[in-house]
Amino acid sequence: MKKISIISIISILLYFSAVAMFLITKTDMALTLWELMTIEGAIVYTILLTKICDVLKSNDVHKRLVSIFLACSCALTSVAHIVNITVTRNLISQGVNVPDYFKIGCWPSVEMAVDYLAWGLFMGLAFLCLGISIKEKLNKLIKFSLILTGILCIFGFVGALAINENMWYLAPMGYGIIPIIICIKMMKLENK
Numbered sequence: 001m002k003k004i005s006i007i008s009i010i011s012i013l014l015y016f017s018a019v020a021m022f023l024i025t026k027t028d029m030a031l032t033l034w035e036l037m038t039i040e041g042a043i044v045y046t047i048l049l050t051k052i053c054d055v056l057k058s059n060d061v062h063k064r065l066v067s068i069f070l071a072c073s074c075a076l077t078s079v080a081h082i083v084n085i086t087v088t089r090n091l092i093s094q095g096v097n098v099p100d101y102f103k104i105g106c107w108p109s110v111e112m113a114v115d116y117l118a119w120g121l122f123m124g125l126a127f128l129c130l131g132i133s134i135k136e137k138l139n140k141l142i143k144f145s146l147i148l149t150g151i152l153c154i155f156g157f158v159g160a161l162a163i164n165e166n167m168w169y170l171a172p173m174g175y176g177i178i179p180i181i182i183c184i185k186m187m188k189l190e191n192k
Contacts, residue, residue: 076115
């Protein structure tokens with residue numbers, strides 16, 4: 001658990017470093033790095049949450065649901081970002097006037113809706129389902145953190161679609177900050 005937790009924390013920090021690099025430089029290379037780190041992040045979260053299921057002995061039903069939600073998240077975020085890297089940006093570089101509704105970073109857009117679905121709804125459901133599956137009273141902080149992350153992701157997703165796009169930022173606050181706390185707590189739990 002310690003290795004996976006450390007890799008997850010490093011992955012989260014690298015992701016936000018890639019975001020910062022893009023926001024500062026606004027270069028295609030930085031955007032590509034950000035998008036690749038997004039795909040990598042979905043894979044890392046899949047490994048992390050699956051391991052937490054094992055360590056905290058989630059029942060088979062919850063474990064399967066977490067796996068299904070994570071698979072959906074990985075697949076959808078990969079589609080959104082690979083399409084943007086290989087198709088959308090390629091068309092733009094060839095001078096094709098690609099409408100905003102087919103671009104990452106524009107709202108409303110097909111690619112952003114797919115990515116919000118991946119990280120808001122499905123990643124949120126995975127965190128929520130895992131949190132609900134924890135029955136041991138010793139793991140109250142982990143349970144609370146997982147459930148809170150799931151709720152923030154889902155609220156960010158619903159808020160972005162139904163109310164205001166800026167509500168989306170609840171989701172990255174959930175999946176970007178709270179899992180660091182979860183990883184630290186899981187490493188401490190392993191040492192007991």
